[in-house]
Amino acid sequence: MTDAAQSSDVLVAYDGTPLKQQLAKTTRRMKFRALLLTMPLVLFIIVSFVLPIGDMLFRSLHNPTGSNVAPNFAEAIQKWDGEDYPSDDIIKIFVEDLATARKNREVGKTVGNLATRVNYEIPGSRSLFTKTARRAGKITEGPYLDALIKIDKKWENKNVWVTLKRVTRDYTLSFYLAATDRKYDENESIVRADELYRIYLPILWKTIWLSALITFLCFIIAYPVAYLLSTLPLRTSNLLMILVLLPFWTSLLVRTSAWIAMLQKEGILNNVFVYLGFIGDEHRIQMIYNATGTVISMVHILLPFMILPLYSVMKTIPPSYMRAAKSMGASNFLAFRRVYFPQTIPGIAAGVLLVFILAIGYYITPALVGGNDGLLISNLIANHIQRTLNWSLGAALGTILLVVVLVLYWIYNKLVGVDNLKFG
Amino acid sequence: MSTRSAGSDDSYVRFENVQKSYDGEVLVVKDLNLDIRKGEFVTMLGPSGSGKTTCLMMLAGFEPATHGEIFLNNRPINAVPPNKRGIGMVFQNYALFPHMTVAENLAFPLQVRGMSKFEQEDRVKRVLEMVELPQMGGRRPAQLSGGQQQRVAVARALVFEPDLVLMDEPLGALDKQLREQMQYEIKHIHENLGVTVVYVTHDQTEALTMSDRVAVFEDGVIQQLSSPQALYEDPQNSFVAQFIGENNKLNGTVERVTKDICDVKLDNGSMVKAQKVNVSGKGDRTTLSLRPERVELDPPKSHKNVIEGRIEELIYLGDHIRVRMNVAGNDEFIVKVRNRSDRKPLAEGETKTIGWASEDCKALDLVA
Ligand SMILES: Nc1ncnc2c1ncn2[C@@H]1O[C@H](COP(=O)(O)OP(=O)(O)OP(=O)(O)O)[C@@H](O)[C@H]1O
Ligand SMILES: [Mg+2]
Numbered sequence: 001m002t003d004a005a006q007s008s009d010v011l012v013a014y015d016g017t018p019l020k021q022q023l024a025k026t027t028r029r030m031k032f033r034a035l036l037l038t039m040p041l042v043l044f045i046i047v048s049f050v051l052p053i054g055d056m057l058f059r060s061l062h063n064p065t066g067s068n069v070a071p072n073f074a075e076a077i078q079k080w081d082g083e084d085y086p087s088d089d090i091i092k093i094f095v096e097d098l099a100t101a102r103k104n105r106e107v108g109k110t111v112g113n114l115a116t117r118v119n120y121e122i123p124g125s126r127s128l129f130t131k132t133a134r135r136a137g138k139i140t141e142g143p144y145l146d147a148l149i150k151i152d153k154k155w156e157n158k159n160v161w162v163t164l165k166r167v168t169r170d171y172t173l174s175f176y177l178a179a180t181d182r183k184y185d186e187n188e189s190i191v192r193a194d195e196l197y198r199i200y201l202p203i204l205w206k207t208i209w210l211s212a213l214i215t216f217l218c219f220i221i222a223y224p225v226a227y228l229l230s231t232l233p234l235r236t237s238n239l240l241m242i243l244v245l246l247p248f249w250t251s252l253l254v255r256t257s258a259w260i261a262m263l264q265k266e267g268i269l270n271n272v273f274v275y276l277g278f279i280g281d282e283h284r285i286q287m288i289y290n291a292t293g294t295v296i297s298m299v300h301i302l303l304p305f306m307i308l309p310l311y312s313v314m315k316t317i318p319p320s321y322m323r324a325a326k327s328m329g330a331s332n333f334l335a336f337r338r339v340y341f342p343q344t345i346p347g348i349a350a351g352v353l354l355v356f357i358l359a360i361g362y363y364i365t366p367a368l369v370g371g372n373d374g375l376l377i378s379n380l381i382a383n384h385i386q387r388t389l390n391w392s393l394g395a396a397l398g399t400i401l402l403v404v405v406l407v408l409y410w411i412y413n414k415l416v417g418v419d420n421l422k423f424g
Numbered sequence: 425m426s427t428r429s430a431g432s433d434d435s436y437v438r439f440e441n442v443q444k445s446y447d448g449e450v451l452v453v454k455d456l457n458l459d460i461r462k463g464e465f466v467t468m469l470g471p472s473g474s475g476k477t478t479c480l481m482m483l484a485g486f487e488p489a490t491h492g493e494i495f496l497n498n499r500p501i502n503a504v505p506p507n508k509r510g511i512g513m514v515f516q517n518y519a520l521f522p523h524m525t526v527a528e529n530l531a532f533p534l535q536v537r538g539m540s541k542f543e544q545e546d547r548v549k550r551v552l553e554m555v556e557l558p559q560m561g562g563r564r565p566a567q568l569s570g571g572q573q574q575r576v577a578v579a580r581a582l583v584f585e586p587d588l589v590l591m592d593e594p595l596g597a598l599d600k601q602l603r604e605q606m607q608y609e610i611k612h613i614h615e616n617l618g619v620t621v622v623y624v625t626h627d628q629t630e631a632l633t634m635s636d637r638v639a640v641f642e643d644g645v646i647q648q649l650s651s652p653q654a655l656y657e658d659p660q661n662s663f664v665a666q667f668i669g670e671n672n673k674l675n676g677t678v679e680r681v682t683k684d685i686c687d688v689k690l691d692n693g694s695m696v697k698a699q700k701v702n703v704s705g706k707g708d709r710t711t712l713s714l715r716p717e718r719v720e721l722d723p724p725k726s727h728k729n730v731i732e733g734r735i736e737e738l739i740y741l742g743d744h745i746r747v748r749m750n751v752a753g754n755d756e757f758i759v760k761v762r763n764r765s766d767r768k769p770l771a772e773g774e775t776k777t778i779g780w781a782s783e784d785c786k787a788l789d790l791v792a
Contacts, residue, residue, distance in 0.1 A: 323486050324513065324521075324580075326485075326506045327509075327581075328507075328536060328584065329508075329537060329584065330507055330532070330536045338532070339521055
C-alpha cells in the first residue's frame, strides 16, 4: 500500500467533496437498480417463507381459545391465587360465560372449542364441559361450586380449575411442553407426561437417528459412484449422470409405489428370495411399512443430492495429485487417504448437510411406506395440522424441528466450516 | 560426452523397442530406443502431441508400455508399480497438495518412507534452503507465487533423494524472466546433486541451454538424440534442422557426390556445394539447410558457393540486421548481417550476391 492511502487526510474529488462521498453518489443509482432486481425474490421470500415461519412461531405460543369462549371468566380467574378453590363470584362468572357461549354458538367460540383445549391438558375431560354447559342455564343461585359438583363430580378436582386458569391465558408454553412430552401438574410445576403419552421425543430422536443413518448410507453408496463418474471420459460419465438423475424425472409417488411393489411381503424381492431358497415361503421378510422401508426408499430418493456435490468436487481434482503421491512412494490406499480424500471433504460436507436436512423434514415417503414404526416427526406435524387440527401443537413441533436443524447446523459449522462447503 | 553407447552397462535408464498405443489404433510412441547415463540431463523436445509426456508416464509407471521393455539400473521395471520405482517427478501443473502446507508437502514422501519426525524436519529445512524458500514452510501452495510453487515442486521431487527425477514442462506456466532464472536454478541443482534428470519441454532454447543431450521427438519417433551443439550444427534431417533454430531452405537435385560433399543443382539452375548428410546419391531430390548467420552477403570472389538474390525486406534489430531475400525462388531466405560501423548500406529491391562455406550447407531429405 502506498503512503497516501494510509495517511489520514481524505482524498477529495475535483469539486472538493470527499472522494468516498462522490463515489457513493455515483454508485447509489446502480445499487438501487440492483436492489430492484432482487425485489420479486425478496417479496416472494417474505410472503412464502418469513411470514409463514413467523406465524408458526406465534401460533405455537399464542392460543386465545380460552379467552374467546369465556372472556369474563378469563379475566376474573387470573385473580385467584391457586389456594383452595376460586371464589364463588368467579365461578358464577364461569357459569354465565358457559351459558352465553352455548347460546351464541359463534364459530371458534363454542363450548366445544374450550372443551377441546382443556382436553389437550387433561385427556378425557371433554364431556365434562359439554355436559355442564347444557345445564348451566338452569343454575340460578349459589353456591355455584356445589351446583357444578352436583352436575359432575370432576369439578371437585382442583386441577380442573388450575388448568382453566392456565388455558384462559392467551400466551402459553403448554404446547412446547406437550411437544417435549411434559406437562404442568396441579401445582403449576413442569413434570414429565404419563408414560402412555410420551410419543414426541422418541419420534424426534428416531427422526434424527434415521436421518443420520440415511445420510451415512447415501454417503457410502454415493462416494464410489461419484468417483467413477469423475474419472470416466466425459461421454460415458454424461450418460451415467443421466441415470443418476433419472429418479428426478419420475414422480415421487410413482417411485415410492415402485418400492412398495418391490419390497412388500408378496413383492418382487421377497419372491426372488423365496425362489432362490434364501428364505422359506412362510418367513417372508417385512421390508416395507416399517423403518426399513423408510430408510431404503429415502436413501434411493436422496442419493442424487449426495452424488452431485461429490461429483462436482471430485471433477476438479486433477489425477496428477494421486500420481504425484504415488511417485513419492505412497501406496494406492495411502495416496487416497492422505491426498484424495481430504480434498473431497468440501463435497462430502455439502452432500451430508443437504441430505440430512432434507431427510429430517421428509414427509411423503415415510407417510407412504413407513407404517407405524417408520413415521418421522414431520408425519406427526402433518397429522396435527390436517387431522386433529391442534395447530398450536403442530407449530410447536415444527419450531422444535427448526431449532434442532439450526443447532445441528451450528455444530456442523463448528466442525466443518461452512465456507468449506461446495455444492457444485 | 555427446556420443551414445547403445545398450552399454553404464546406461541408467533404457527404453528398448518401446511402443505405446492408447486406443489400439494409433501408435503414440513408435519403437523408442533410448539410453540415459547416470547423472545425465536429457531433455525430450518436440511439438505438442509428439509423445513426450507419454514416454515420461511410462517411465514413471503411470502408463503401461504396449510393447517393449524399460530398464532402470539394468532392471526391467514394467511390472514395478509407480510407488516402488523411487522416481521423483515434477508435474506440469506442479500437483502440490492444496490441503497441506509447503512443509507438509515436502515431508510427505519422507513420512511415506517412515522417516523419524526429527529427520523429516531436518531434510525439509535443508531442501527449502536449497530452493531458497526457507521462510515459506508454513504457507499453503495457494499462497505462493508461480515461481515459488515451481521451486517447491522441484524440492518435493528431490527431498527423498531419488536417483532419477522426471520433469514434465515444469516451467511452462512461468513468464520469460522467471523461466530463465528457474532454468539456471534447476541446472544448478542438477550439477550439485548429480541426479539423473529427464526433462520435457517444447521450448528449444530451454532444451539447448539446460541439457547434456536432447532427444528431438516427432510423431512418436526420436528424430535425433545428441548434444545441443550437434543438434544445431549437424542436424540429421530436415525436421530437426527446421525445429531447432532458424533455418533457410533451398530445394534442388543432387548432381554429383564426392566423399562427403555433393554438388546440388538448385531448382533455378544454379549449382552449389553442400555437405552430404541425408541423401543417398546422384539424382536424389534434396532440401539444403543453411543457418542465417552462416550466410555472407557480398562474399569475396574466392567463395565456392556464390549465388544471387534480391533484397525483399530489411529489419533493423540493433545488434544485427535481418535481410529477407528472394534466393532461387525462395523469398523467405534470411541473412543476418552484423551491425558493424563499416557495414555497406543496403536497400530493398537491390540484387546482391551471397555465399557460404560448403560445410555450413547441409543436404538433407526433401521437404515438400
Ligand atoms: N490418456 C490418453 N488417452 C488417449 N490418448 C492420449 C492420452 N494421452 C495422450 N494421448 C495422445 O497421445 C499423443 C501424445 O500425447 P502426449 O501427451 O505424450 O504428447 P506431448 O508430447 O506430451 O504433447 P504436449 O507437448 O502437448 O504436452 C497425443 O496425440 C494425445 O492425443
Ligand atoms: Mg505433455
